[in-house]
Amino acid sequence: MAYDxxxxxxxxxxxxxxxxxxxVGILIFLLLLCILIIWAVLRPTKPTFLLQDxxxxxxxxxxxxxxxxxxxxxxxxxxPNRRIGIYYEDLHVSATYRNQQITLHTLIPRFxxxxxxxxxxxxFVSGTAVPVAPFISxxxxxxxxxxxxxxxxxIEGRVRWKVGNFISGRYQFHVNCPVVIKFDGCxxxxxxxxxxxxxxxxxxxxxxxxx
Numbered sequence: 001m002a003y004d005x006x007x008x009x010x011x012x013x014x015x016x017x018x019x020x021x022x023x024v025g026i027l028i029f030l031l032l033l034c035i036l037i038i039w040a041v042l043r044p045t046k047p048t049f050l051l052q053d054x055x056x057x058x059x060x061x062x063x064x065x066x067x068x069x070x071x072x073x074x075x076x077x078x079x080p081n082r083r084i085g086i087y088y089e090d091l092h093v094s095a096t097y098r099n100q101q102i103t104l105h106t107l108i109p110r111f112x113x114x115x116x117x118x119x120x121x122x123x124f125v126s127g128t129a130v131p132v133a134p135f136i137s138x139x140x141x142x143x144x145x146x147x148x149x150x151x152x153x154x155i156e157g158r159v160r161w162k163v164g165n166f167i168s169g170r171y172q173f174h175v176n177c178p179v180v181i182k183f184d185g186c187x188x189x190x191x192x193x194x195x196x197x198x199x200x201x202x203x204x205x206x207x208x209x210x211x
Contacts, residue, residue: 091157
């Protein structure tokens with residue numbers, strides 16, 4: 001009798017575990033199916049960024065190993081999604097020259113970008129007497145001779161997605177805009193400057209976005 005009871009209880013446990021496994025499997029399948037349907041309907045796409053122009057107000061190394069720069073940037077962003085809005089938070093812009101950051105971070109106020117909406121910003125980025133590596137002076141002379149100034153504009157911050165009344169958590173957001181400013185000759189000022197001041201350089205450079 002004890003043996004038959006133990007055998008019967010074992011079969012019941014196996015059936016119960018099988019049932020639980022089947023239920024869990026079905027729930028996982030339904031969850032994945034819902035995610036797939038939501039993705040197919042919404043088709044989420046990263047925003048696109050474009051660096052349109054750069055106005056140079058200062059870029060010189062009058063003191064060795066110290067670089068002073070001041071730029072006005074025009075940056076546009078487009079939300080390509082039809083059903084998803086984007087909240088931008090804690091965005092800041094900076095400029096890099098030869099893998100070295102040469103400006104302070106400029107904060108862009110948080111804002112919301114609706115469906116298919118385009119936003120345009122014009123932030124100033126600048127740095128006064130920023131210490132740079134010794135090889136920067138050689139690079140500046142080479143760029144002056146070539147007539148091209150390579151820069152990297154960086155935008156970093158956090159974004160949240162809005163679908164209907166639902167707002168997602170925050171995601172890290174990175175934008176890199178490599179650009180080469182081309183100019184004719186060097187200014188005759190003799191103050192260590194590279195490009196002519198107060199000139200707007202049209203660049204129209206598409207940026208790389210990662211989230």
